[in-house]
Amino acid sequence: MCGLLGMLTGDASAATLVELAGQASHCMRHRGPDDALTWNDDDLVLGFNRLSIIDIDHSPQPLLWGPPDQPDRYVLAFNGEIYNYIELREQLQREFGAVFQTGGDGEPIVVGFHHWGPQVVTRLRGMFAFAVWDTVEKTLFLARDPFGIKPLYLATGPGGTGFGSEKKSVLEMLGTLQLSDGLDPRAIEHYTVLQYVPEPESLHADIRRLESGTYATVRPGQAPEVTRYFNPRFTVRPFARGSEQARYDEIAQALRDSVAKHMRADVTVGSFLSGGIDSTAIAALAIQHNPDLITFTTGFERDGYSEVDVAAESAEAIGARHIVKVVSPQEYIEAIPKIIWYLDDPVADPALVPLYFVAAEARKHVKVVLSGEGADELFGGYTIYKEPLSLKGFDRLSPGLRRAAGRLSDRIPEGTRGKSLLHRGSLTLEERYYGNARSFDDDRLRRVLRNYNPAWTHTDVTAPIYAQSREMDPVARMQHLDLFTWLRGDILVKADKITMANSLELRVPFLDKEVFAVAEGLPFDQKISHGTTKYALRKALDQIVPPHVLHRKKLGFPVPLRHWLAGPEMYDWARETIVASDTDHIFDKQFVLQMLDEHRAGTVDNSRRIWTVLCFMIWYGIFVDGSIDPQIEQRDYPVRL
Template sequence: MCGLLALVCAPETPVTDDLIDAVAGASHLMRHRGPDEPGTWSDGRAVLGFNRLSIIDIAHSHQPLRWGPPESPDRYTLVFNGEIYNYLELRALLARDHDVTFATEGDGETIVAGYHHWGPDVLTRLRGMFAFTIWDTVTGELFCARDPFGIKPLFVATGPGGTVLGSEKKCLMALADRLGIDTDIDVRAVQHYTVLQYVPEPETLNVGVRRLESGSYARIRPGGRPEITRYFRPRFSAVPFRPDDEQARYDEITAVLEDSVAKHMRADVTVGAFLSGGIDSTAIAALAIRHNPRLITFTTGFEREGFSEIDVAVATAEAIGARHITKVVSPAEFVEALPEIVWYLDEPVADPALVPLFFVAREARKHVKVVLSGEGADELFGGYTIYREPLSLKAFDYLPPKVRRSVGKMSKPLPEGMRGKSLLHRGSLTLEERYYGNARSFSDDQLRTVLPHFRPDWTHVDVTAPIYAESAGWDPVARMQHLDLFTWLRGDILVKADKMTMANSLELRVPFLDSEVFAVASRLPLEQKITRTTTKYALRRALEPVVPPHVLHRAKLGFPVPIRHWLRAGELLDWANHMINTSQAGHLIDLAGVRRMLDEHRTGEIDHSRRLWTVLIFMLWHAIFVEGTVVPTISEPSYPVQL
């Protein structure tokens, strides 16, 4: 796990010592991603920078990594962020079929050798999380790629001076003036963020900076723009269960998860696990302890009753035999850490759960260098409660479209909060109209009160329509899962997981988001994912021998955060007032409208907590990265190279 930076200069841009120093300086901004070893390399056409967090083959596998075939031993230069969990198997295959010899014991060489012999097809063989760039000194071309699910980030920006790619946007922004990159605020992306609570790929809040999307690769030549190709298109293709093979299908789920966890445990350093009160993280920890009996698990919570899963996590750790460490976060700590957290994020993400994740990652890094976590299980196995909505609205499917619309009109005059109003409204809409992913907090009317630039044609449809088009004909739950893979998962879940752990020089691995696990999960029929009484039905059945009974059917909570209460009194209310009073983002956010929302929330008139959090985090982002009025204190704890 590391931080990479790669610059392909335009033909007119001279690669001077000053430019190389500038790339090294920009790379230093993400030293938290790899404090063990920095590195910079150039051949006069490209400049590659790197910060290494050594996990495998610590004494070797330095980057930028040079590799080539016998006739051209230094042809390629690699910078690589991530882990390839089947690298041992791929090394053996390359040695057998192509007589490849390796100078290191790491996974980086496997990527480059695989690319040389298989071309872009190497991506379909890699089992892991990755963002990497390979500079080919013979062809003068940069090849870059991201893993299928978007676990690891890769930002891209092109200007007259060249194209730059990096693990963090702040590094690209540091080179923007030199390369002529447009850093103006993208007001359309601001509206998308406000609707969705994150900035959807490939957008960022700066016009000239984009993201290479998950499951894609690009080729870049000096003076040209990236030529992007999608190599992974997830498909949910249900295979019905037969009565005589039901248990075999559950056993298949257990086996593929056990294999994934075993491969995710590969490291030359200590591996721990995050543990909440839910089935996903518990399953990962319970399988991991089979490979490391001294496994340490970590959880976090708050002092306020109902906003902590510590007691459940402690009981779970005891049941599986793990040593457990907890971190309780106070309101004062929460508020004090916000500027630092948003600086690490690069782009605003309005998910309060990233704050406790930041703290538990900081605590975990005192003990381990790698943690496993349960992200991705909900999207693959049908874990969100909202996935049950198509069952509750099924009766509306039998109504003619005009009748459905009439039902929706009938619901409008009904008083807010009246039983049945929401059901009638949602039932009148198609799936594409009502489901944006796991994120919507503002209605269009509410958006008008906080966005001076509101455009009714800049909606969630910009983001969701192309994704829905790829799932036409699937069952509604599969379509919702597919949408979340491209929206909520990679826009929120994986961003906060990457940024909050990397902020603390901690590698997070997600065994559910594995190509072999997806292959099994994608074949589950609807009734094995969602029933009227539960979610993740097949996964729960498969994990009966693995997960303690007190967790098996427990409702999902994650890391709940009491912002609803804290925004009514105390430190968070004081912070919110200060942000509104001092913000210079009034041309992008209607500060008077936000003030009204805060007053209504404070008095208990309306619960605006998630909407307030969305705009307040944007204001903080703007204060840090645009105004410069908030300067975070970036703590740099000193960790040993190997744990």
């Protein structure tokens, strides 16, 4: 787990950019505090910050490798972990007689690239964003892992192509690339609706992200050519009669194998542990490989907004040492600017803040943690996935009758039972399901945004994804959408950025290609069945997780934001932040203040809408007008040139 950046020039001027690369690399020093290096030739300069996890005393990066007749032909900068690196090394030695200079997990990438070309990405089992520069062919190869666990930002202009693990590093390069730092109004609108900036956008118009499951080829003076190599498909394989248990056993074995691979490290590995089935399963499997496993959880002082007791019970049941961090409202408020600086673009997920504190606590004890992200998207875990069952009757109505139901719902007073059911039943899946987040409906969006553009809608993001899933059942279509939106836009952004803010590596065993291979074929009734979600996964984990967790309802991460924003904990702070923000040209601040007062009065729960705007305003103050100091600790890590 590290941070990389680079600039590919079109005029052989890379040697003049070494100092700039060092500066740009230094602002993401939290990603790799153990070492920092830069490398260059005439065309390319690379910067790298290393968090040493495997082959600690060796495997420096950028890493040079080449065959005997072309030594140092390739240069690699790699962020992530390859969990099947041992098997890849053995395969490359067996098939090609490959010679390795290190014991790390990065070298098999570049050796594999030499022998297999771009298809090396299909053989990697892990999380990654990497760059390979071929000094002979003068070609840069960039790639991201299938699910988008590791980030990679791109910017291409007249001055060349810049790329990096964090956007703030690419921002340092914009002048050299002859690009502007102007904002993207479409991305702002998408963020305001979805609570995150969807890939491949960023809030800066000239900086984009290489999408999950894609690779790009770049040549000096040319724009990147992007190719998708992974497109997840939920293709149902119906259960044969009497084969249910065999499929459950297959799921359990895939998870056991994934956790075993994810435990590979030359440092101590711990595990996050909430009150849910996903993190509990990971921790229960991890302790089989490390009997001294430490688990970590976080909660709040307010009753009803903490899973601390359940997590502690789970830790005791599996025999893990357990550490708890309780977060106060004041700590929450004080941490927000710092967290948004680490995020690069705002993500209006209140769970970011407790994650930051539990990651900081974990880093005192371990360098790597496992976590349960991805289980809901792969196995059907979100409660909203039950909706197609409750709306099934509407599918038999003609389009005209469905529209009539929608008109009827419009005339029913707010708060009346059945109004929401009628409204949502009148809509198609594509119209009603945006993914797992939506802050503003169209009416409120029109009121809150100064430059609202009705031509820019959530369908910019969702329509191309829905087009790929027409043959899938409704639950599979929702899962498919979430893989490309909520998972990589919110869940994995916060997992990477917030743990890396604390120089902590987070690994997600559910998001493994072999686990996906057993999850993708599950039929509808093995996800949503018997009144529960993740039915097949629960059956597979029957002998792995403690009984008190196995059938517990999903809570997400409960944060008392609704109460805090209406009370003395946050109301004054929120109002002061809104009034002070220099974003009048973006938001109607009087409408935002009105929403805040409505929320305080208890007439409408506006907490998520207010939080979405607040996070943007703080981001704007940090990255655009400089009015907010995120108070980042200045660590003096060396940058070796």
